[in-house]
Amino acid sequence: MTASLHARPYPEQLAAARAFIEANDGFLVVAHVNPDGDAASSTLAVGWMLERIGKRYVMINEGKTPDKFGYLWGFDRLLRYEERQPEERFRFVISVDCADASRIGKVSELFAEDVQVLNIDHHATNDYFGDVQLIREDAAATVEVLYDLAEEMRLPLAIELATALYTGLLTDTGGFRYSNTTPKVMKIAAELLAAGVAGHKLAEQVLEKITFSHIAVLKQVLTTLSFAFDKKVSWITVSQDDIRQTGATSEDMEGLILYPRNIEGVEVGLLFKQTDERTVKVSFRSNGTVDVAAIAKSFGGGGHVRASGCTIAGELPDVVTQVIKEVGQSLQ
Numbered sequence: 393m394t395a396s397l398h399a400r401p402y403p404e405q406l407a408a409a410r411a412f413i414e415a416n417d418g419f420l421v422v423a424h425v426n427p428d429g430d431a432a433s434s435t436l437a438v439g440w441m442l443e444r445i446g447k448r449y450v451m452i453n454e455g456k457t458p459d460k461f462g463y464l465w466g467f468d469r470l471l472r473y474e475e476r477q478p479e480e481r482f483r484f485v486i487s488v489d490c491a492d493a494s495r496i497g498k499v500s501e502l503f504a505e506d507v508q509v510l511n512i513d514h515h516a517t518n519d520y521f522g523d524v525q526l527i528r529e530d531a532a533a534t535v536e537v538l539y540d541l542a543e544e545m546r547l548p549l550a551i552e553l554a555t556a557l558y559t560g561l562l563t564d565t566g567g568f569r570y571s572n573t574t575p576k577v578m579k580i581a582a583e584l585l586a587a588g589v590a591g592h593k594l595a596e597q598v599l600e601k602i603t604f605s606h607i608a609v610l611k612q613v614l615t616t617l618s619f620a621f622d623k624k625v626s627w628i629t630v631s632q633d634d635i636r637q638t639g640a641t642s643e644d645m646e647g648l649i650l651y652p653r654n655i656e657g658v659e660v661g662l663l664f665k666q667t668d669e670r671t672v673k674v675s676f677r678s679n680g681t682v683d684v685a686a687i688a689k690s691f692g693g694g695g696h697v698r699a700s701g702c703t704i705a706g707e708l709p710d711v712v713t714q715v716i717k718e719v720g721q722s723l724q
């Protein structure tokens with residue numbers, strides 16, 4: 393896989409992506425490890441598009457796809473790498489919502505030696521890996537790019553596709569609230585509603601419902617809420633003990649970062665999650681004053697200006713000290 397130096401004009405990218413799909417068969421569709429709403433919806437939307445035009449394909453991701461997306465078309469055909477690995481090696485791969493090839497994770501072990509990758513994404517940090525790229529950095533979600541691709545391929549907005557596209561928009565815009573909620577996003581959402589999507593039901597299912605184990609872990613981690621730098625920085629920590637005691641899954645821990653982030657006056661909110669005794673996953677959220685993508689990048693991670701993440705080796709308290717110090721230096 394080689395990276396292209398220059399992005400082609402978007403209409404050319406759309407045509408090239410369409411040609412890649414139409415000319416080949418036997419695809420592997422993959423999103424980033426531990427798929428979120430946009431990643432899962434994008435995987436299944438591409439699966440639906442391939443199904444529709446009579447192509448063979450396998451959809452597989454590393455990490456659990458949250459059960460709350462179980463209503464999506466093809467959900468039970470989406471394989472989890474740790475549970476089931478096809479014997480087949482794939483020459484044609486469609487990667488969705490991955491900013492770089494490492495985000496594909498262990499699923500890349502299923503690639504044939506002469507693999508060709510179509511890279512469909514919306515992250516500004518995308519490194520243009522793969523052989524064909526379809527990337528729109530100003531898209532709110534990968535599903536927004538897939539909406540354009542469906543149009544390019546003259547596919548109808550069937551309810552299965554429309555529901556997947558709406559779900560990705562809903563999750564990556566935080567329910568049409570984040571700054572990526574552009575007029576184009578709302579226009580697409582309106583079309584999807586007109587196509588029959590039950591927007592209010594999806595919002596309730598995906599954004600509002602909470603599990604008992606979520607409440608249990610929330611109760612526990614709120615006791616760790618801390619502040620620094622004139623309360624401009626706030627964070628919570630989740631230890632392996634917290635996870636064991638509450639039985640919380642990564643799905644249950646989604647949204648915990650909103651508590652430090654949403655406090656008045658806070659410019660950067662963080663969540664430190666111990667993934668094992670020696671490793672801590674750090675999530676950053678910014679109100680826009682601080683570029684948290686740059687901070688995450690300095691620790692080997694990445695993301696967007698307002699939302700990013702990285703994984704750091706070390707004891708939980710040491711990682712907290714190190715990262716908070718770095719965040720402090722980025723404050724004005």
Ligand SMILES: [Mn+2]
Pocket residue numbers: 430431489514532533534564
């Ligand atoms: Mn996304």
